[in-house]
Every structure is written in C-alpha cells, then in structure tokens.
Amino acid sequence: MISAVDHIGIAVKDLEASMGLYSTIFGVTEFHREQVVDQGVDIASFSLGGVRIELTAPLNDDSPIAGFLAKRGEGIHHVAFRTDTINDDLQRLAANDVKLINTVPQPGAHDMLIAFLHPKSTGGVLMELCSEK
DSSP, X not given: OEEEEEEEEEEOSOHHHXXXXXXXXXXXXXXXEEEEGGGTEEEEEEEEXXXXXXXXXXXXXXXXXXXXXXXHOSEEEEEEEEESOHHHHXXXXXHTTXXXXXXXXXXXXXXXXXXXXXXXXXXXXXXXXEXXX
C-alpha cells in the first residue's frame, strides 16, 4: 500500500555545485552519496522534515536525467512514494489504465526497489514508487 512521500527528486547538472547550494540554503552538513549505474545517475541526498531530498545528476549522456536536463533544465524531476506492496501496486495501477514506465521494479538508490509511473497518466507529474528490498 502506498503510504507516504519518500523523496523528491531534483535534476541537477553539477552535483557538487548543487550540494553547495543546498548546504547553504538548508544548513546540510552531511549528504548520502551513491551512484546507481543501472539508472545512469549520481545522487546526493539529505533528509528534511522526514522527507528525503535527492539531488540527481547524470552519469552519462544516455541517462534519463541527461535527457530531462536537455529538455527542461534543472528542477523537480519526480515525487517518490513509499509502498510495501510495489508489485501489487503496479498491477493495480496497470489494471486501472495508469501507464507504467517500469512494469517490474528496478534496483534504485538507498537499496530500494523502484518503478516509475508515466506522467501522461499522472497529470504531468513523474511519480516513482519505492519499496525496501
């Protein structure tokens, strides 16, 4: 069941510069750093009021984040929601004509399984479901 906002993904061109900016704005002193090679992303995240903020930069030009940055520039990329029934949720959503980018959960950051819902089915918002492995 989808139960909470897990994180907000923000696409950035320069991860180090963005970490400096967010550190200045929010007083962040520690970031969790991780690369998810399968997704083509380099991530720096921090918690703010119980919600993780995930700064996401492309590892290469083929990364979906690189495509997003080329089309739209830096900014909010997605909103992620936590679930403990990701497979059931994907089946339920597909049965209700919600277009899925991922029909099967993929490995993601923070040792999570993730799946994206297509923004054409979600009012223009790229949504991610994430679940502990």
